[in-house]
Amino acid sequence: MSEGSSPVLSGKGRPTPSRKQAEAMNARPIVGSRDKAAIKEQRRQQATARERARLGMMEGDERYLTPRDKGPQRRFVRDYVDARWNIGEMLIPMMLVVLVMTFIPGIIQVISLGVIWAFVLLAVLDAFFLGVRMKKILGNKFGEDKVQPGFRWYAAMRAFQFRPLRMPKPQTKRGNFPK
Numbered sequence: 001m002s003e004g005s006s007p008v009l010s011g012k013g014r015p016t017p018s019r020k021q022a023e024a025m026n027a028r029p030i031v032g033s034r035d036k037a038a039i040k041e042q043r044r045q046q047a048t049a050r051e052r053a054r055l056g057m058m059e060g061d062e063r064y065l066t067p068r069d070k071g072p073q074r075r076f077v078r079d080y081v082d083a084r085w086n087i088g089e090m091l092i093p094m095m096l097v098v099l100v101m102t103f104i105p106g107i108i109q110v111i112s113l114g115v116i117w118a119f120v121l122l123a124v125l126d127a128f129f130l131g132v133r134m135k136k137i138l139g140n141k142f143g144e145d146k147v148q149p150g151f152r153w154y155a156a157m158r159a160f161q162f163r164p165l166r167m168p169k170p171q172t173k174r175g176n177f178p179k
Helices: 018-025 036-060 072-085 088-101 107-142 151-160
Strands: none
Touching: 036 072, 036 088, 072 107, 072 151, 088 107
């Protein structure tokens, strides 16, 4: 050793921890605490929030609607479709009747299939003319250049749904067309 230098201390004064000890020192919960009461309370709050959102969506509250359903034009389309009688909403009940009729042998099977295809054609035509009518009405109400794209498909899909199963729930009675 040289005269001016101090002796080099070797080591760190403690043993190196084992891998198990090092991992235990660094271990932290990935998400939140592991307290069962806290987890239970968090789940209860989430369930309450989900129920509030579900009820809000069913009532048509704008805050809880999906992006597909938001906006004044979509509300107008929903109200217009809900105010009219749509052939498409009777499609599923009609198909059930035809399904039963197909079990009856003979000419009734052929007639029932012809009837259901005619009914499907009428429903598609009704949806087409609904789209044409909606374009005219939305153009007059909101401006030709401000009409949201996709309104025809939105109106047609709502018109094909059975009225009690529509989401958001219908806000208008039949015959009360929006202004």
